[in-house]
Amino acid sequence: MLQLPDSPRVRTLASLEESYEFCRQITAKYSKTFYLGTLLMPEAKRRAIWAIYVWCRRTDELVDGPQAAQTTPETLDRWEQQLESVFAGHPLEDPDVALVDTLERFPQDIQPFRDMIAGQQMDLYRSRYETFEELNLYCYRVAGTVGLMSTAVMGVDTTYRTAPWDRNTPQGPIEEAIALGVANQLTNILRDVGEDARRGRIYLPLEDLALFNYTEQDLFNGVVDERWRGLMRFQIQRARKFYAQAERGISRLSPDARWPVWAATGLYSQILNAIESNQYDVFQQRAYVRGPRKLMCLPVAWLRSKAL
Numbered sequence: 001m002l003q004l005p006d007s008p009r010v011r012t013l014a015s016l017e018e019s020y021e022f023c024r025q026i027t028a029k030y031s032k033t034f035y036l037g038t039l040l041m042p043e044a045k046r047r048a049i050w051a052i053y054v055w056c057r058r059t060d061e062l063v064d065g066p067q068a069a070q071t072t073p074e075t076l077d078r079w080e081q082q083l084e085s086v087f088a089g090h091p092l093e094d095p096d097v098a099l100v101d102t103l104e105r106f107p108q109d110i111q112p113f114r115d116m117i118a119g120q121q122m123d124l125y126r127s128r129y130e131t132f133e134e135l136n137l138y139c140y141r142v143a144g145t146v147g148l149m150s151t152a153v154m155g156v157d158t159t160y161r162t163a164p165w166d167r168n169t170p171q172g173p174i175e176e177a178i179a180l181g182v183a184n185q186l187t188n189i190l191r192d193v194g195e196d197a198r199r200g201r202i203y204l205p206l207e208d209l210a211l212f213n214y215t216e217q218d219l220f221n222g223v224v225d226e227r228w229r230g231l232m233r234f235q236i237q238r239a240r241k242f243y244a245q246a247e248r249g250i251s252r253l254s255p256d257a258r259w260p261v262w263a264a265t266g267l268y269s270q271i272l273n274a275i276e277s278n279q280y281d282v283f284q285q286r287a288y289v290r291g292p293r294k295l296m297c298l299p300v301a302w303l304r305s306k307a308l
């Protein structure tokens, strides 16, 4: 029979296998850290995280990627409609096929996904944050939400009790999951200060700059002095508090999720140590964790997942 040429409307979507394979490849390509983390999970959870990763990445690309200049609030509205279609079980594009399957296997609320879109939207019209409270909202939206989505996949330990008399197991370590996302995002912000400044963006709260007598102009000039180091010490300390909060939640996750989460936490938080080793110069040097140290994280994380 004569085949119609490929046209977007009549073309059939990718198969489930193809769609998950695509998600795997994108995750592996864009984030060595998260990909490594997912390899420590059971197959079904691993694939689900890949599907969610790709949706997050695509959302981020709308405001940060090559076509970002054409992105308007309407683009994001359409993206949200596409999301609703996915939640209703109707994929519109190839990567959605895996996400529909993931949401069937690991049912979850649409709100964190909507919040993520709202967070990316903030990047369209904001390039400054006055207070930490404002920055925290941004961090919740673009990263805390990832903690919620991932927790729905990884699952909570149903036998966990804070105390024998505490019969009402709370819904799960929600605050802790958000905290890990926020900690990651704060780390990302500290590592990328220079790169963001070159795009005219400052994520560090302006109230914190003022506290250390450091000006926007200093930041654009990449001034590294005692004021800057004081400011960075303060930011790193804050990020570490979020990691500490997050760590208290890991033992409440289902046992097979603890190792990957400890590993991802260890890998990401070490970027803060790398910034310290670089004497807080995030303008000239990119802080990253060296291969051997990355590898060391795995057995350390495994021990923590069993012992804590």
Ligand SMILES: CC(C)=CCC/C(C)=C/CC/C(C)=C/CC/C(C)=C/[C@@H]1[C@@H](COP(=O)(O)OP(=O)(O)O)[C@]1(C)CC/C=C(\C)CC/C=C(\C)CCC=C(C)C
Pocket: 034, 037, 038, 049, 052, 053, 056, 057, 060, 064, 142, 143, 144, 146, 147, 148, 150, 151, 173, 174, 176, 177, 178, 180, 181, 184, 185, 188, 189, 246, 247, 249, 250, 253, 260, 261, 264
């Ligand atoms: C109880 C408890 C501790 C539970 C654990 C919950 C958990 C697994 C939390 C993890 C949260 C997490 C991985 C947050 C990621 C935050 C992040 C990196 C966000 C990225 C934003 C960066 O913005 P920016 O524009 O500054 O950066 P770029 O220069 O563009 O890179 C995002 C890009 C938003 C989109 C997020 C992603 C693409 C990452 C999604 C990651 C996952 C789904 C993997 C989850 C990982 C594991 C190991 C389960």
Ligand SMILES: Nc1ncnc2c1ncn2[C@@H]1O[C@H](COP(=O)(O)OP(=O)(O)OP(=O)(O)O)[C@@H](O)[C@H]1O
Pocket: 030, 031, 032, 033, 034, 286, 288, 289
């Ligand atoms: N030494 C380096 N100098 C400059 N850029 C680097 C260096 N090492 C890694 N990168 C770049 O930094 C980004 C993150 O790299 P890396 O593989 O270390 O972490 P990742 O886990 O993939 O990323 P993420 O931190 O976003 O999860 C990549 O785009 C990579 O090309």
Ligand SMILES: [Mn+2]
Pocket: 060, 064
């Ligand atoms: Mn981005």
